[in-house]
Amino acid sequence: MLLRKLSESEYIEAINLSMYAFQYNVPETDIPARQELLKKHTIFGIWEEQNLAAKLHIIPLKVQINGIDWEMGGIAGVATYPEFRRKGYVSSLIKHALSEMNKEGQLFSFLHPFNISFYRKYGWEIFTEYKKTIINKIDLEMAGKSSGTIKRFTKKQHIKTIEKIYREYMLRYSGGLVRDSYWWKNFVYSDYQIAVYFDEASEGQGYILFKVKDNKMDVEEFAALNQEARVNLWNFICQHDSMVEEVKIITSVHDPFPFYLNQPNLKMEVFPYFMGRIVNVEKCLCQYSFLDNNENVFLHVEDHHAPWNNGSYLIADNGVRVFKEKEGSQCTNPPARGLHISINALSAIIIGYKRPMELYELGEMKGSRNDAEILERKVPLQKSFFYDFF
Template structure:
């Protein structure tokens, strides 16, 4: 049992064991308004074996919980250990008592102990999780394309194969190459593909070039003259075009195509009619768990030694202080670049630039120092395609 102090109330945070799985599932069903059938309960419990679940009890009843998952992500061209946060829920009669604050505080302690230097989550409310140090790092876009704009580009090349993904790992290999071009993307292992990506109703189409090399894929489903494309992943421009042409070949079957991808993906720039209905929305949030170890491992372009970052982090006290870019702690109160854990996280994951955050008032200091910091941080584009 871990005791976390939240205001004047002491919260006892416990780790859930198998005997608590039924309570955890019941709380999730209530909070997120869905039903798990009796037939599926045992399978759902098996999935929880991969979760580390923290909980708070009130009167011998599970009142609040938080799930932690172990992941690896690409950031700045490197693989990093990441702690995912999911399933945060509280029964309404126990809300606003500091439960979530206590659970998050304990989760940060445990992620630091595990060496997980980043943490990601999907927010129900961005402002709520900003208070705890998480910041937006990815955006997605959803395009709605009507039938009249399903116009093919150029001539057909290569070959499209419709596959059963469980019998062909081409999509997995394409994604593994593609996601390294971006910052923030999840490293998917086989079990994650099988458990969280492959859907029974979705089909996969693989594009192979003239040499027979798989260069792109789409995951999609068609119902009621609507094609929904959940993943559109291409390694080459030829693959982008030919996957689009494959979509267009369905024109007699469709009224509309809905395609979701990362906002940094070049689609639909290359279409004959790129003027489409596009909804861009913030997606996942991330935060640095351990600033000192993160700075020590992060590959800056120059690692200017005279730049000092003064970090403010209300929920991970070990991050408060002044640091050189190499992670060395320093006692310096003047000529520092002052920024919150949110701003540093958005910067190092690649979502925002230091000078942009300076203009927004999220970073304070002398402009020349912030310009030097900006020159030290690699330019990156972020993308995150998964959900947990």
């Protein structure tokens, strides 16, 4: 068994494994484009003799958390051929990926789990949910008078205004992907189009990413910067009442839709979505903007698969002090002060998915209630959300 990085000439092996494991087909004519796309990935594989047995991709991306853009390693394409499963290959790849992301300065890592409990073992934690709302044709009733204009755009017609709206909209949340034009054109549009709402001053104030097919309207993104944009984008959706029997809309659980509709009694479902974890706790906490309130608290972090994170961290107004365990030392009596916290729980707090007191009540942090209340007051209030997929 050999674990190593794939060369560009071996990308076809990664593509073949993905097609087998995820049960899809890449047409022969599309293989060169797929190989070109993989040049942006770092792919590690485990080889049995001359055969690729398992693989994992790291995609270098950026995310916005607490008002700051952070380097993030996106984990994707994790796959093993069935004859090589249950040999611990994926576990080895994940641990290696954590080390590589740490070396590359990627302080966070996100992934879409096939199984939440599996990735929790390696320190990733759910950090976002999405809300799916189903609207039947009978409920497509306009929410008020329309104003401004709606313009539709395909991938080939993409404009920077859409990127500006997305960026401003996602600043309301924590954890959102920082998208460039390449990402928009290659990973957002697919076979969808975008409808942008422009106000009376011709300023873009919101958009929806949607497609209409088989008498159904699928709205994958609904990003409105104000109530005027919400109403006009909803009214645009209602204008499809002669074309569709049903509309599906994906939003953040924190988005006010459908409260402002005349008939908000609609079928809604909430789903856990992406998982995230801190890759380097020291660098993350030192760059994170805690609230200054003349209080301080110790965090004793435990991370089984990224041992460089194990240690104690004093969160104070004048910065973060780090106390790492010396190699080979054993502490028979753990520190009495502070909170003992897993990398999972800390990641959920820092990204903005859970509040410290909520996790303390759930038993995810150990220590005094007073210290938990101090941490609650030190961490800014955030709402996490993630619209993308990789």
